[in-house]
Amino acid sequence: MRAVSESSRPETDAQRIAEESRDRVRFEEEVLELADQVYRVARRLVSTREEAEDLVQETYARAFRSWRSYTPGTNLRAWIFRILTNLNIDRGRREQRAPATQPIEEGDYFLYNRLEADSGVEDEERIVQRLSQDRIVDALSSVPHDFRDVIVLVDIGDFTYQDAAQILDIPIGTVMSRLHRGRRILKQELAEAAVGEEA
């Protein structure tokens, strides 16, 4: 009996190791397929391209190291983005700006109303095109980080409110209020930028 069990164990171990290797390779390939999305979000969480590259590399190094903590069948995107946002917070990359103290506009229609009033046209496409792409990038960087993180996850990462809550480890109500306030701040910046362009 002993001889049988000893001869079968290496085979079982070998099988187990081979299976684990296959699982790991599959995991690594799946996670690498998300690299474009991870970079796009990282790029807007930090200020420079170099910082974004560093952050993405750290994220992947950690993901590959801790692949066993991922439960197959669960949301892999949310899992990797959680590593990304945690690393971003841990590394103290967030030179947190003071929250905007100026009162923010109350309604969601105000940007349209403002731009329409300034330009005298009603065509939505033409009104949008009055905003320069550079100004839009600048406007996002002036949104405080807590708000910006949620906007970036929902608008660039295409996550639901529920997923964003899970990634950032905050209640869904906080996701909604930060998104709401963050977008208002963004629109306020855009309104000012558009007026600035006119001057």
Place this chain on the structure above:
Amino acid sequence: MFDPCAKCEEVLQPFLDRELSDAEHAQAEAHLDQCAYCRRRYRFEERLRMYVRQAWAEQMPPDLKAKLAALRTPLY
């Protein structure tokens, strides 16, 4: 007094984020069908979002993917 345009403005963001319940979504759509004022502002918001996403999108540097692949655990 219930102001349908104010209500429509209030749900603009969750509407576009596809986070409204079916009933809320249908209610907003019914109002948009008959209100040119809100419809124009919703269309503006939709275009603004697309425009903003384009402005924020930046392609991953081509060599980064190779750097990430190099971080994989060696097989042997």
